[in-house]
Amino acid sequence: MSVLERVRHAESIPSASSPMPLRYAELKRSVKQEMLERVGYDEVSRMAAAVSSERSREELRPAIEAVLNARETVSLTAQEQTRIVREILDDVVGLGPLQELLDDDSVSEIMVNGCDAIFFERAGKLYPMRDVFADDEQIRVIIDRIISPLGRRIDERSPIVNARLPSGYRVNAVIPPIAIDGPVLTIRKFSDRITSLGELVELGSLPSWYAQLLSCAVSLRQDLAVAGGTGSGKTTLLNALSCEIDLGERIVTIEDSAELKFARHPHVVRLEARTESIEGKGEVSIRQLVANALRMRPDRIVVGEVRGEECIDMLQAMNTGHDGSLTTLHAGTAREVIVRLTLLSRYGIDLPGDLIEEQIAMALDGIVMSQRMPDGRRFVSSFTGVTRAPEGGVRLEEYVSFDPATTTWLLLREPPFIAEGVRSGAIAREEVERWRSLCPREAEPSYA
Numbered sequence: 148m149s150v151l152e153r154v155r156h157a158e159s160i161p162s163a164s165s166p167m168p169l170r171y172a173e174l175k176r177s178v179k180q181e182m183l184e185r186v187g188y189d190e191v192s193r194m195a196a197a198v199s200s201e202r203s204r205e206e207l208r209p210a211i212e213a214v215l216n217a218r219e220t221v222s223l224t225a226q227e228q229t230r231i232v233r234e235i236l237d238d239v240v241g242l243g244p245l246q247e248l249l250d251d252d253s254v255s256e257i258m259v260n261g262c263d264a265i266f267f268e269r270a271g272k273l274y275p276m277r278d279v280f281a282d283d284e285q286i287r288v289i290i291d292r293i294i295s296p297l298g299r300r301i302d303e304r305s306p307i308v309n310a311r312l313p314s315g316y317r318v319n320a321v322i323p324p325i326a327i328d329g330p331v332l333t334i335r336k337f338s339d340r341i342t343s344l345g346e347l348v349e350l351g352s353l354p355s356w357y358a359q360l361l362s363c364a365v366s367l368r369q370d371l372a373v374a375g376g377t378g379s380g381k382t383t384l385l386n387a388l389s390c391e392i393d394l395g396e397r398i399v400t401i402e403d404s405a406e407l408k409f410a411r412h413p414h415v416v417r418l419e420a421r422t423e424s425i426e427g428k429g430e431v432s433i434r435q436l437v438a439n440a441l442r443m444r445p446d447r448i449v450v451g452e453v454r455g456e457e458c459i460d461m462l463q464a465m466n467t468g469h470d471g472s473l474t475t476l477h478a479g480t481a482r483e484v485i486v487r488l489t490l491l492s493r494y495g496i497d498l499p500g501d502l503i504e505e506q507i508a509m510a511l512d513g514i515v516m517s518q519r520m521p522d523g524r525r526f527v528s529s530f531t532g533v534t535r536a537p538e539g540g541v542r543l544e545e546y547v548s549f550d551p552a553t554t555t556w557l558l559l560r561e562p563p564f565i566a567e568g569v570r571s572g573a574i575a576r577e578e579v580e581r582w583r584s585l586c587p588r589e590a591e592p593s594y595a
Contacts, residue, residue: 179235181214194240203240211235242289244279255336259286261329271523286330290320311404337406344387353527356585357547357556365391367564367573368471370510374478375517380525381475382406384517388473392447399440401433402451416443433457437464450474456494465510481514481531485541501540508535520551532562558588
């Protein structure tokens, strides 16, 4: 559906962001139609396709207000007039009833499961919405409005699409026949507010001594994997860890959908994978980007999420002088991380599992887990060291434990890189002693 077709279609579909009297709905539909006829469908379609939706809204707002003011028989309060103008603008140049949720910074995710089941997440909790969409076709119009400017399409031949909005929000859409109960739309929003470990400490996601330990791990160029379930805060934690990288280092980021923020770093190269075009051409995979990143003289490589054969390329990069690299993956425990890395690596190289584990043991230094609680709170939970076992394969040793029942952390063992940092002069002994005094610990210091 073209932009013009979507604009024409929008006039016949009432927005239902909240229940409204029939008179209100009819008035809104009538005002919207008259505005479209006055301004012209072609002109409105141009505005709807514009990169700056805010500018388009400001250009159309006077036209809507003029139509409303010309109707002398209609009596509206200032609040009602503001609402009707906003909803018409949302319908024509925004994402209809979802626009208000997109504009709300407290909303982190929007989930549309057909026209009768809409949810949004705020502060880690899910809230339902009712009477939002008139029918499934209205959802399809919104999906088309999202993906068409991105050069993407969705139809029965390609019923699944993943995309990224200009704002950085990640979008996934699935339509029938794959989606049985109607079109499914998921929009993941990413906040710019959390940019450092210090801010995570202020939120209570981890104690200050643990944040100092992770900062030290990044500064000493430990290769780290951040793992956890969906929505556990992996990307947020990866962003925070990235802030601890020295400003003089060259960072290459590789992502399926660009989510990482590096506002503080002057030397960042951001790469994003691309799916094939409508013609079936132009695909650029994560694996291709990882291989290319090695030719870009990176000091650090940050892979947003490892999920396929690119895993072996990432491990090889860690083993070939690119220490201090970071990545994320889905896993519930540190042991699951090793199993998942082994399985993913076998997509990229035909080697026995024990040899791949050797590769993992030599490449990866630590695993930081991110955990989401039932009440929506997110915590940086355990920190586990990864080394080569004497008999071969991977040896895991937990450095920091986390008790979700009491939300308490404990230093079980001081990581060896602390002692190595002191011996090399990278960390001052006095600084380490101050840090030790803050740690609730079961372990003795790793050096005298």
